[in-house]
Amino acid sequence: MCGRYTLTAPAEDLAQRFLLDLSELQTLYQPRYNIAPSQSVLAVTGDGVHLVPRWLRWGLTPAWSRDGAAGPINARSETVFDRSMFRQAIRQRRCLVPADGFYEWAGSPPHRSPRHFSLQSGQLFGLAGIWERWQSPSGDPLISVCLLTTTPNPLVAPIHDRMPVILRPEQESIWLDPAVTEHADLASLFAPYPADQMRMHEVSPAVNDPRLDTPECIRPLAAPASD
DNA sequence: CCAGACGTTGTT
DNA sequence: GTCTGG
DNA sequence: CCAGACGTTGTT
């Protein structure tokens, strides 16, 4: 699945890749090496014409929530159209969550071993997300987001049995098109991203602590000697 | 009909 | 063990 | 996802 990710690119690259206004982005954006659930994350939504950046809480709080508690951080793409909790959002409130890497943990406690996955090109990519708005009895609306997951590709499979849905650039306009609401028109987007275009390396368990948010999080562990 | 849940992951 | 917070 | 708290009363 996807419970941590990175967005380390400079604001200029991010603005160019997702067609966002740089000056608007710069007011809140800073590179992140350890983005965790419950935090405010950058998402890109579409109104059919423009791309709109939003800062959303990671952990979906549906409109009918009584207390506004954070909900699921992931939704299974295989069943997202069937679940009442996601039904409205998957049809009407899809978004991209910009990232340039994500973490998965291998093994069982107390020997869990984190890995960082990214594109071989090093480029930014868009994770498939859905969002919801919850209105507190008194106060500002809470807007939250949830990331879709799918089956792992051969690179991820040895580490985990799920991986996030990564959209290819040519799929992004379909994903963000409000006129598209049918499962049949979106199901093909949920395929695992090709393994031969991705890379992985082991990182320090220091990334376990969500308070650490530095380049150390993505630094490859020294590879074991091999000759 | 009403009541109550509504999600995923991983681990034991 | 389970829930909350980041 | 992992880390850390998990409680009340009364006092400062």
Added chain:
DNA sequence: GTCTGG
């Protein structure tokens, strides 16, 4: 709000 279970 919407779906499932009784």
